[in-house]
Amino acid sequence: xxxxxxQINIEEIWEILEAVPDPEIPVISIVELGVVRxxxxxxxxxxxxxxxxxxxxxxxxxxxxxxxxxxEDRKIENYTLETVxxxxxxxxxxxxxxxxxxxSYGIAPPAENTQDKNSLLGKPLQIACPQCxxxxxxxxxxxxxxxxxxxxxxxxxxxxxxxxxxx
Amino acid sequence: MLxxxxxxxxxxxxxxxxxxxxxxxxxxxxxxxxxVDIAMTNIALDLLGQARLYYQLAxxxxxTYEDEDQIAFLRREKDYNNCVLVEMPNGDFGDTIxxxxxxxxxxxxxxxxxxxxxEKRLKAIAEKSIKEVRYHLNFSGDWILRLGKGTEVSNQKxxxxxxxxxxxxxxxVQSSELETEMHGFGIAPNLADLEDEYYRQVKSKFAExxxxxxxxxxxxxxxxxxxxxxxxxxxxxxxQYLQRSYPNSKW
Numbered sequence: 403x404x405x406x407x408x409q410i411n412i413e414e415i416w417e418i419l420e421a422v423p424d425p426e427i428p429v430i431s432i433v434e435l436g437v438v439r440x441x442x443x444x445x446x447x448x449x450x451x452x453x454x455x456x457x458x459x460x461x462x463x464x465x466x467x468x469x470x471x472x473x474e475d476r477k478i479e480n481y482t483l484e485t486v487x488x489x490x491x492x493x494x495x496x497x498x499x500x501x502x503x504x505x506s507y508g509i510a511p512p513a514e515n516t517q518d519k520n521s522l523l524g525k526p527l528q529i530a531c532p533q534c535x536x537x538x539x540x541x542x543x544x545x546x547x548x549x550x551x552x553x554x555x556x557x558x559x560x561x562x563x564x565x566x567x568x569x
Numbered sequence: 570m571l572x573x574x575x576x577x578x579x580x581x582x583x584x585x586x587x588x589x590x591x592x593x594x595x596x597x598x599x600x601x602x603x604x605v606d607i608a609m610t611n612i613a614l615d616l617l618g619q620a621r622l623y624y625q626l627a628x629x630x631x632x633t634y635e636d637e638d639q640i641a642f643l644r645r646e647k648d649y650n651n652c653v654l655v656e657m658p659n660g661d662f663g664d665t666i667x668x669x670x671x672x673x674x675x676x677x678x679x680x681x682x683x684x685x686x687x688e689k690r691l692k693a694i695a696e697k698s699i700k701e702v703r704y705h706l707n708f709s710g711d712w713i714l715r716l717g718k719g720t721e722v723s724n725q726k727x728x729x730x731x732x733x734x735x736x737x738x739x740x741x742v743q744s745s746e747l748e749t750e751m752h753g754f755g756i757a758p759n760l761a762d763l764e765d766e767y768y769r770q771v772k773s774k775f776a777e778x779x780x781x782x783x784x785x786x787x788x789x790x791x792x793x794x795x796x797x798x799x800x801x802x803x804x805x806x807x808x809q810y811l812q813r814s815y816p817n818s819k820w
Contacts, residue, residue, distance in 0.1 A: 454618075457615060457619050457621070457622060457698060457701065458618025458619070458621075460614075486693075488693040488697075489696075490693075490700060492700075542604065544608060544704065544707065544708050545604075545611040545612075545704075546611075549611055549614060549615065549701075
């Protein structure tokens, strides 16, 4: 077991984690979502650090189970999984590539940075429809199918869609 | 010992979130419209998540409690230190949303102070929760305006709820002995510092929503001492049913 462990390097661990999808939005990985904060090897033991998106998000338990399964699939058994709260998770960590993936999946990505003025003042945002790009959209429900989303409707193509909230 | 007191303080904070979360959870599948149903349960989920963080910290520091479930499910009525406002029944939607608004204004102000705490784990919970509570306040504040300035009936219902719940707001901004002591250690905010700003915000929203302020009368300030309303026992019997009937059961 120790031999197997030694052959694993940090880059391989990141690759393994990048292959673990978000359980609710399988088109992006937990690394792209920003849930995985750190991977380290300390005294030959692997330490993976994750952070929750929303405090009550039920997907977090699922994510821990999936990480364990992915590691153990590769015969990595000498590891610890730690959850940290600080710094708090933010959608600012999402790359443009990740945002595009969300959009092609039909979810409008976070429209701005959390430090932007409108966001801080809680002003309503102009969200582009992920189907037809129209900005003639209206919020139907501030809360949606998961804690991280709101429900919108496009007034042009009339499709309802999820918006990944800026958080 | 300080460790035990921080544990007790963390339980008090967890109790507020747990009990309001439990109340909102009662609306699952019973909301007046689908969007509100989803919103109330989403807010409940955030509050339960926050309660878990406070309880996990409390259990880690405690000599009495082994884990978060024991704290949430196996205490007696008088061991809960939540303020009475959060245990008030859902009533009609006016009662539910006024209770929510009165709590959310306090909650956001409180967390903004708690994030300056020198207890770094409480600080981290505050920083995490603030982002969620902003959404809660947006939601409840919008409804106060919409219903207050809506129809004659909707205005009356909000007015009735404000008249009923107003006396329970004082407790939010008055420190218990434990909170005062924690403030002395730089761990907890001084709640008295929040009082003026709290009432300024709430009064200005009610003025905008055409809601009259009730007279300041007798005020209920007992929850933090473990003295609860007659509604609380029923809430606990629901909340604790599973652990009491099937001890040590796990999800």
